[in-house]
Amino acid sequence: MEAQAGRRAAVMAARGLAVAAVALAAGIPLFVIAVVSLALIPAAGVGIILAPVALLSVRALADQQRTWATDWTGVEIARPYRPEPAGRSPWRRAAWVLGDPATWRDVLWVLVNIPVGFVLGLVPAACLVYGLEGLAVAPWLARITGYGWGPFWPLADYGFLGTAATILLAALLVLAGLPLAPALLRAHARFSRALLAPTRDALERRVAHLATTREEAVDASAAELRRIERDLHDGAQARLVALSMNIGLAEELMKRDPETAARLLAEARQASGTALTELRDLVRGIHPPVLAERGLDGGVRALALSLPIPVDVSGDLPGRLDAPVESAGYFAVAEALANVVKHSGAARAWVELEHDGRRLRAIVGDDGTGGAIVAPGGGLAGVERRLAAFDGTMAVTSPPGGPTIVTLELPCALSSPRTSPSSGTG
Amino acid sequence: MRVVIAEDLALLRDGLIRLLEAFGFEVVAAVDNGPSLLRALTEHRPDVAVVDVRLPPTFTDEGLRAALEARKERPGLPVLVLSQHVERLYARELLSDGSGGIGYLLKDRVSDVAQFVDAVKRVAAGGTALDPDVVATLLTRHAAEEPVQRLTPREREVLGLMAEGRSNAAIAARLVVTEKAIGKHTANIFAKLDLPVSEDDNRRVLAVLAYLGV
Numbered sequence: 001m002e003a004q005a006g007r008r009a010a011v012m013a014a015r016g017l018a019v020a021a022v023a024l025a026a027g028i029p030l031f032v033i034a035v036v037s038l039a040l041i042p043a044a045g046v047g048i049i050l051a052p053v054a055l056l057s058v059r060a061l062a063d064q065q066r067t068w069a070t071d072w073t074g075v076e077i078a079r080p081y082r083p084e085p086a087g088r089s090p091w092r093r094a095a096w097v098l099g100d101p102a103t104w105r106d107v108l109w110v111l112v113n114i115p116v117g118f119v120l121g122l123v124p125a126a127c128l129v130y131g132l133e134g135l136a137v138a139p140w141l142a143r144i145t146g147y148g149w150g151p152f153w154p155l156a157d158y159g160f161l162g163t164a165a166t167i168l169l170a171a172l173l174v175l176a177g178l179p180l181a182p183a184l185l186r187a188h189a190r191f192s193r194a195l196l197a198p199t200r201d202a203l204e205r206r207v208a209h210l211a212t213t214r215e216e217a218v219d220a221s222a223a224e225l226r227r228i229e230r231d232l233h234d235g236a237q238a239r240l241v242a243l244s245m246n247i248g249l250a251e252e253l254m255k256r257d258p259e260t261a262a263r264l265l266a267e268a269r270q271a272s273g274t275a276l277t278e279l280r281d282l283v284r285g286i287h288p289p290v291l292a293e294r295g296l297d298g299g300v301r302a303l304a305l306s307l308p309i310p311v312d313v314s315g316d317l318p319g320r321l322d323a324p325v326e327s328a329g330y331f332a333v334a335e336a337l338a339n340v341v342k343h344s345g346a347a348r349a350w351v352e353l354e355h356d357g358r359r360l361r362a363i364v365g366d367d368g369t370g371g372a373i374v375a376p377g378g379g380l381a382g383v384e385r386r387l388a389a390f391d392g393t394m395a396v397t398s399p400p401g402g403p404t405i406v407t408l409e410l411p412c413a414l415s416s417p418r419t420s421p422s423s424g425t426g
Numbered sequence: 427m428r429v430v431i432a433e434d435l436a437l438l439r440d441g442l443i444r445l446l447e448a449f450g451f452e453v454v455a456a457v458d459n460g461p462s463l464l465r466a467l468t469e470h471r472p473d474v475a476v477v478d479v480r481l482p483p484t485f486t487d488e489g490l491r492a493a494l495e496a497r498k499e500r501p502g503l504p505v506l507v508l509s510q511h512v513e514r515l516y517a518r519e520l521l522s523d524g525s526g527g528i529g530y531l532l533k534d535r536v537s538d539v540a541q542f543v544d545a546v547k548r549v550a551a552g553g554t555a556l557d558p559d560v561v562a563t564l565l566t567r568h569a570a571e572e573p574v575q576r577l578t579p580r581e582r583e584v585l586g587l588m589a590e591g592r593s594n595a596a597i598a599a600r601l602v603v604t605e606k607a608i609g610k611h612t613a614n615i616f617a618k619l620d621l622p623v624s625e626d627d628n629r630r631v632l633a634v635l636a637y638l639g640v
Binding site: 241245246248249 | 435437438441442444445448480485510533534536537538539540542
């Protein structure tokens with residue numbers, strides 16, 4: 001029990017040391033670099049490239065602290081950052097990093113954390129280390145050599161009394177250090193949360209954003225259901241009625257007018273083929289079977305083969321995505337490709353799929369005439385809405401003359417690693 | 427017999443025209459939307475109208491409303507409403523004026539050509555043709571209730587066919603028994619359900635439907 005408490009305190013103290021070390025060794029240089037890079041924005045302009053790098057490093061440090069706070073003390077600190085813009089435009093990235101208030105709170109945290117993290121992190125370790133020294137080393141070593149009082153040197157001149165006082169003091173230090181280690185680590189986590197967690201403002205913005213995207217998602221799914229109902233009602237269902245009508249009439253006419261009956265039956269056969277085709281197309285529009293069977297890259301590859309222009313699909317996803325994300329990603333890519341076919345006049349197009357562990361990125365490019373815009377009510381705006389429901393983003397670069405590049409990003413994890421290409425329902 | 431057809435899908439419209447003409451009907455107008463239907467009904471004054479529930483411009487229950495509207499001006503105008511789904515609600519609206527000459531069938535029924543033509547003729551004659559699906563839901567809803575439970579299975583079968591709008595002769599032919607036997611069954615049914623006995627086929631049907639609470 002005692003040993004366990006001791007070990008726990010030792011671990012906590014070591015973690016405190018890590019906090020203190022990071023506060024100084026990483027905090028000071030990062031703060032300096034961040035300030036310098038910011039100063040270089042108006043001065044030399046290189047800051048535009050440098051500042052996001054520096055500020056993202058600050059962010060990484062803050063993320064480290066968030067992880068530690070959760071893992072070590074159970075204090076959850078949510079990430080307050082705005083979603084990363086799709087694409088690699090340095091201007092957009094700079095605007096994204098510099099425009100996020102959370103970035104500045106991060107910088108403030110790094111600065112304040114230099115003393116606060118240092119002190120809070122160091123005190124428990126100091127208590128334990130000096131306490132143990134005072135118990136186990138200092139008085140005995142001093143007895144032999146006359147030196148080695150260490151931190152207890154003011155007591156050196158009091159002989160036996162000094163030794164006793166040293167031991168007493170050291171014991172008190174250890175006793176204080178045991179509860180202090182977890183307490184100060186927790187205090188530091190709370191201090192970090194005050195600066196690193198989303199502010200009320202940010203949360204309110206987030207809630208507003210979620211409310212909007214939810215509404216859009218609900219609208220979109222209602223419209224989608226309506227479209228499916230309509231397609232079925234006017235399509236396959238009507239064809240089946242016509243089909244059965246033809247067969248019925250042919251049955252009646254079989255004796256009276258065999259020629260007409262035969263013609264009706266031929267029509268019926270044709271209608272049944274058309275109904276099947278329509279059903280297949282409808283199913284493909286709801287959830288393409290190949291997407292269910294092969295996942296996003298298989299689905300996109302199959303889609304590419306069905307388009308009138310050659311489309312190269314590159315990249316490989318090491319696993320399957322969650323079904324809703326997979327579906328959203330597929331239809332976003334499908335819409336972007338449909339746009340290419342309809343408007344760009346491109347001779348070829350390409351799709352790149354990649355997943356960096358946190359986000360799925362799909363890049364759809366073509367060699368067409370460019371000039372694509374995200375018009376309200378247009379296909380690309382639909383893609384943006386579709387992605388927004390998953391906190392995904394879209395970036396379009398389409399200078400006149402082309403090429404057009406649409407970058408789609410969706411934050412998501414890869415779930416089941418793929419076993420074999422033939423897995424899933426055959 | 428002069429018919430007006432309202433169906434927006436050309437495929438089905440053409441099929442209906444062909445089918446009805448093959449059985450000696452004269453199709454005086456075939457329209458594809460609600461407003462033209464109303465115009466055709468007042469203009470041509472057909473013997474019967476075959477109407478799709480869902481029509482442009484609204485693609486809701488345009489056809490149903492046009493039929494009800496036309497019947498307001500010309501009560502008893504025979505209308506056979508076709509739909510890809512049947513709703514008790516619509517059946518009730520169609521039958522509520524109690525004047526007969528109403529048919530309400532799933533489009534699928536068209537495939538049994540002879541029966542469908544029979545239904546059109548029955549409606550044209552002021553009778554009723556209610557889809558077996560609607561009747562079935564009505565009967566299941568009342569199946570557990572007292573008076574309906576007193577009916578024998580055969581009587582329930584007869585009640586169902588009666589509710590669809592068939593005459594004793596038609597029911598007899600369907601169940602392969604004599605008309606006299608059916609007459610006995612119907613008398614029993616009316617007695618057990620406390621319904622007024624009526625010789626008129628249509629009044630009889632309406633009584634049954636009112637009883638079943640369409």
